[in-house]
Amino acid sequence: SxxxxxxPSRDICQRGTSLTIQCxxxxxxxxxxxxxxxxxxxxxxxxxxxxxxxxxxxSGFVIDKFPISRPNLxxxxxxVSNMSPEDSxxxxxxxxxxxxxxxxxxxxxxxxx
Amino acid sequence: xxxxxxxxxHITVSEGASLELRCNYSYGATxxxxxxxxxxxxxxxLLLKYFSGDTLVQGIKGFEAEFKRSxxxxxxxxxxxxxxxxxEYFCAVDVKAAGNKLTFGGGTRVLVKP
Numbered sequence: 001s002x003x004x005x006x007x008p009s010r011d012i013c014q015r016g017t018s019l020t021i022q023c024x025x026x027x028x029x030x031x032x033x034x035x036x037x038x039x040x041x042x043x044x045x046x047x048x049x050x051x052x053x054x055x056x057x058x059s060g061f062v063i064d065k066f067p068i069s070r071p072n073l074x075x076x077x078x079x080v081s082n083m084s085p086e087d088s089x090x091x092x093x094x095x096x097x098x099x100x101x102x103x104x105x106x107x108x109x110x111x112x113x
Numbered sequence: 114x115x116x117x118x119x120x121x122x123h124i125t126v127s128e129g130a131s132l133e134l135r136c137n138y139s140y141g142a143t144x145x146x147x148x149x150x151x152x153x154x155x156x157x158x159l160l161l162k163y164f165s166g167d168t169l170v171q172g173i174k175g176f177e178a179e180f181k182r183s184x185x186x187x188x189x190x191x192x193x194x195x196x197x198x199x200x201e202y203f204c205a206v207d208v209k210a211a212g213n214k215l216t217f218g219g220g221t222r223v224l225v226k227p
Contacts, residue, residue, distance in 0.1 A: 031213055042203060043157075043217045092156065096213055101145065101164075102205075106156040 001098035002027050006105030013112050020079045021108045023093035028073035031096040038089045049076040083112045115140050117206050119218035126194050127226045134189040134221050136204030145207040146187040152200045199225040
C-alpha cells in the first residue's frame with residue numbers, strides 16, 4: 001500500500017490566519033481525500049481532491065474556506081482559511097489504491113487561538 | 114440517508130476478556146467494509162477489511178470481523194484483549210456505487226481494565 005507523508009504534524013495558529021497542509025504519496029494514486037476530525041468526534045470527509053480539476057466538496061464544506069490543490073497524482077494540499085477556534089481539529093489526508101484500499105496520513109493537529 | 118452506526122460509544126473490558134464492537138450500515142448495495150484503530154495522538158491504522166468472499170475476515174493484532182448481509186452488520190471481535198488494545202475504533206464503509214469515498218461510524222472508545 002501507499003505511504004503518505006503529511007505535514008505539519010501539528011500547529012498552533014492565530015485566528016484570522018490560514019494554514020496549508022501538505023500530503024505527499026510515495027506512489028501515483030487515482031484519488032486523494034481530506035478529512036476533518038473534531039475533538040472527540042469521528043472523521044468527516046471534507047472533499048475529494050481531483051487531479052487537474054477542482055475538488056469535489058461534501059455538504060457543509062466550501063472552497064473558499066478549504067481550498068484544495070492536486071497538481072499531480074502524488075501530491076495534494078488543503079488550506080484552512082481565515083481560521084477561528086472552531087477550526088481546531090485533526091485534519092487527515094487519504095489516498096485510494098493498493099490492496100488495503102485506503103491509506104491515511106498521520107494527521108495534522110491544528111489549534112487555533 | 115446512508116449511514117454507519119456504532120451503537121456503543123464507550124466499552125470497558127478487563128484485560129484477557131473478549132471484546133466485540135458493533136457496526137451497522139444502511140446502504141442498498143453491499144459495501145466495502147473496514148475497521149480502523151486510532152491510538153491517542155496517532156493516525157488511523159487498518160485492522161481489517163471486507164471486499165467479497167469469505168464473510169469471516171482475519172486482521173492484524175488478533176482481530177477478526179464477520180460480515181452479515183442479513184443484518185447489515187460488520188462486528189469486530191477479539192478473543193482476549195491486551196492493555197495495548199485501549200484505543201478508539203472506527204468502522205467505515207465505501208459504497209462503490211455511490212463513488213469512492215469512506216463514510217465513518219461515530220467510533221467506539223475501548224478502555225481496558227487491568
